[in-house]
Amino acid sequence: MTTVTRDQFRIRSEVEIVHIPTGAIFSTYPYSNPDDMLRSVTTQWGRCEDKPGSAQDYARQEVGRVAAELLLEQAQRARLTRQ
Numbered sequence: 001m002t003t004v005t006r007d008q009f010r011i012r013s014e015v016e017i018v019h020i021p022t023g024a025i026f027s028t029y030p031y032s033n034p035d036d037m038l039r040s041v042t043t044q045w046g047r048c049e050d051k052p053g054s055a056q057d058y059a060r061q062e063v064g065r066v067a068a069e070l071l072l073e074q075a076q077r078a079r080l081t082r083q
Contacts, residue, residue, distance in 0.1 A: 001058065001059050001062070002021075002058055004019075004058055004059070004062045004063050004065075004066050005066075006066060006069075006070065008020050008021055008066075009066065009067065009070055011070065011074060013074075014030065014074040014075060014077070014078040015027055015028050015029065015030055015037075015071070015074070015075075016028075017067055017070050017071060017074070019058075019063050019066075019067060021058065022045070022058055022063065023046060024043060024044065024045050024046070024063060024067075025043070025044040025046070026041055026042070026043050026064070026067040026068075026071060027041070027042055027044075028040045028041045028042070028071055028075075030075065030078070031075070032079070034072055034075035034076045034079055035072075037071065037072070037075050038068055038071070038072060041064075041067070041068060041071060043064065043067075045060075
């Protein structure tokens, strides 16, 4: 399996990021408590299975773990900015 790194993700907003190699999109709803938002994370794997050598090379669980970390960090930053 290929290692999943933080620099493989593009942050679209505080509630959406994309794993560039696979094209998987992770999104959530904004909550006042960032810990709550992890319960609503959805993933759109879409056609990433069709890309030669992409999704097969990455463990979905690992991609999801890093995506959740990044979404949580974005939510915490946004919360601090609003205070």
